[in-house]
Amino acid sequence: MMPSIRLSAVFVGLFCIVLGATAVHAADAFSVKVEGLQGDLKSNVEAQLASMGIGSITIEGRYRARVRSGVRTGLRALGYYDPQLKFSWGPKPAEGSRNPRELTVVVTPGDPVKVMGAELSLEGDAANDPDFAVLRKNLPKKGSVLNHGEYEDFKKSVQSLATRKGYFQGRFTKNELGVSRERREAYWRLAYDSGPRWHFGPVSFSGGQIDADMLEPLVPFKDGEPYAAPKLAQLNENLADTGWFSSAVVAPDFKQADVENHIVPMSGALTPRKGNIIETGVGYSTDAGPRFTGKWEKPWVNSRGHSLSFASTVSGKEQTMDASYKMPLQKSPLEEFWLAQGGLKHTNLNDTKSMQTSLAATRYWNMEDGWQRSIGLHWLIDNFTQGDTDATTMLVYPTIAFNRTRSRGGSMPMWGDSQRYSLDIARELWGSDINFWAFNAQGAIIRSYAARHRLIGRYAFGWISSSSFDEVPPDMRFFAGGDRSIRGYDYKSLSPRDASGDLRGAKRLLTASLEYQFNVTGSWWGAAFVDTGEAVDRLDSTHFKTGAGLGIRWQSPVGPVKLDIARPIGDPDHKGFAFYIGLGPEL
Missing domain, CATH: 3.10.20.310 (membrane protein fhac)
Structure with missing residues (x-):
């Protein structure tokens, strides 16, 4: 029985020790408050103390020693080697309190150590590399305060540059940071042998x-x-x-x-990549209403990188089906390619009813400066009713187009611009039912100021010349009004009217918009805007329509979601408010 009694006594003793330690920890937990430091000095010292885990120490003397060490280490990293520290304990918490006892340390950092010399000598092929000469300019200036982090960062920048430029055998042959505490002076002495460039x-x-x-x-x-x-x-x-x-x-x-x-x-x-990709989507905009989209894509159909896609969009006002076949050119697959396209489009909007079939073959060049150039040949037949005119028109017309989009800042860019220009020419000479030419230009610009302010400007210009305008398909005529045109007016509700009062479409288009956005909080922005312009037959005999309003923008991962309310300005025939909901890019 004696061994059992002794073993039980051991367990009881251990239990009392653990219980006592727990009680001491609960009663004598400490916290530290640092005074006398500002800015980076304070932040670095607090980070150093947090990383040391000193909150687990319960003996006053050990706690103060660890705090002293942490403060000195945090200051030394920023060049302050001889600080003066004064400690004072706060009152002990009341019995049973869970609040820790506070240790206050008042720090006088003293005079910093300053860099009095810094050198990087280079051997190997990097000695004649201009990029390393530029890097040398990042060495600290004489008299600057010593910062150990900057020293380590500079060494990393040397190694990183060497790796990026193919000096795979590079190494430091000298790596010295000398400090004289008495003179408060420091010296960087670095030597790097890059070896040969690969x-x-x-x-x-x-x-x-x-x-x-x-x-x-x-x-x-x-x-x-x-x-x-x-x-x-x-x-x-x-x-x-x-x-x-x-x-x-x-x-x-x-x-x-x-x-x-x-x-x-x-x-x-x-x-x-997978041989078949299917995408479906549901959307809504005030202009088009509910919209359903579907797309089937085959990103490669053969070893030459040709690709095939079919897409369809269905809304209450417009339904489309399109097919395209892309053929990259071997000499420059990304920049140069042919695109063969075919499509069907049905429209029932305002006074327009149209059933259109089209084919096109287009050659594209993507230029190094961001411009895309294209030259194509289009065939189109459109059976339409526009107001009181019924017609079927077949067109064969070449097209030349230029466009460029630039942006910085993700799905809701803080800087960017877009430009699009196209010229279409149809002639009876090559099989068209009518002669005409049409020029279109659109542009947008985004600029930001002071991080929370955005300005967005847009314009659209169009010009059609034809002696048979009544036979020009509605899709090529100009209408104004709507979300990306003149807000306050219904979608494509502005154009000259025929004798029956129905919309006829215009030969000329000119619209412009200016929008100011302000970041309210997080991803939410407020907006104020004014749009103006008109779709007319003669630009010199028009009174521009103007709309203005306010809106909300939410910066979603796929682009800005917008809600606008606008009304016409100075138009006695249109006095109501119009609401706009949309999702999509601003450029």
């Missing part, structure tokens, strides 16, 4: 379904060219932009590297 080797791809000669033009560097990480990143981006692959990763293959000549081949692992 060069791009041949690029190979595996796992892909597209012919190699279609992928080669996507490579933005030549075999033997000095290695540069941005060019490798551009290659990966180019592969992603084709839409042919669900995954495309190209990286240096050091296992196959030519060490003697410092050449590293690039190896690309490709995963084909």
Whole structure:
């Protein structure tokens, strides 16, 4: 029985020790308050104390020693090596209180250590690299306060630049941060041996379904060219932009590297995108009402990278079906391609009823400066009623177009602009029922000020010339009014009218809009706007229609969701308010 009694006594003793420790921890928990510091000094000291886990210490002497160490470490990182610290304890909490006892430390940081010299010597090919010469300019100036974080960041920037530019064997041969506390002086002494700069080797791809000669033009560097990480990143981006692959990763293959000549081949692992992609959607806008969309896409149909898609949109006022076949050109698959298109479009809006069939073949060039240029040939037949006119018109017309969109800032950009220009020419000479030419121009600009203010400007201009205007399809005539035109008026409700008072469509269009947005909170913005313009037959004999209003914008992940209320200004025939709901890009 004696062993059992002794073992029980041991357990009882351990239980009392644990219980006592718990009681001490509850009674003598501490917190610290730092005074005398501001800005980065205070933030760094508090971060250092938080990282040390000193809240678990319950003995006063040990707690104060750890706080002293944490404060000194936090200040030393920012160049203050000799601070003066004064400690004072707050009153002990009342019996049973859960509030910790507070230790206040008043800090006088003293004079900082200053950098009196900083040097980076370079050996290897980087010694003649202009980018490293630029990097040298980031060394601290004589007399600047020592900052250990800046020292470590500078070393990382040297190594990062070396890696980006292909100095894969680079290393620091000297890495010294000397500090004299007595003189309060510090010196950076760095030496970096970059070794030789490596060069791009041949690029190979595996796992892909597209012919190699279609992928080669996507490579933005030549075999033997000095290695540069941005060019490798551009290659990966180019592969992603084709839409042919669900995954495309190209990286240096050091296992196959030519060490003697410092050449590293690039190896690309490709995963084909799914052969069939189906998308459906539901939307709503005031102009079109409820809208249902569906799309079937085959991102690649053969080893030449051709793609096929069918799309359909159904709303109460308009229904469309479109098919397109894209054929990239081998010499520049991303920038140059042919697009064959066919479509059906039914419209029943205001005084317009139309059934349209169209075919088109268009050649596209995507330019390096962001402009897209296209030249195409269109065939169209439209059986329509516009007001009191019934007609069937067939058109054969070439088109030339230029457009560019630029933006920064995601789905609701803080900076951007867009421009679109097109010219259509139809002649009986090449099979059209009528002669006409039409010019269209649209533009938008977004600028931001002081982070919370946005200005958006838009314009649209159009001009049709034809001696047979009544036979021009309604889709090519001009109407104004609606969300992206003149708010306060119904969608496409402004144009000249015929003898029966029905909308006829116009030969000229000119509209402009200015909108101011203010960030209220988070993703919510308020808006105030004014729109003006008109669709007429003669721009020199018109009285512009003007609408103004207020709105709300919500910055959703897929673009701004908008709610506007507007009314016409100075128009005795239109005095009511109009509401607009929409989702979509602003450019």
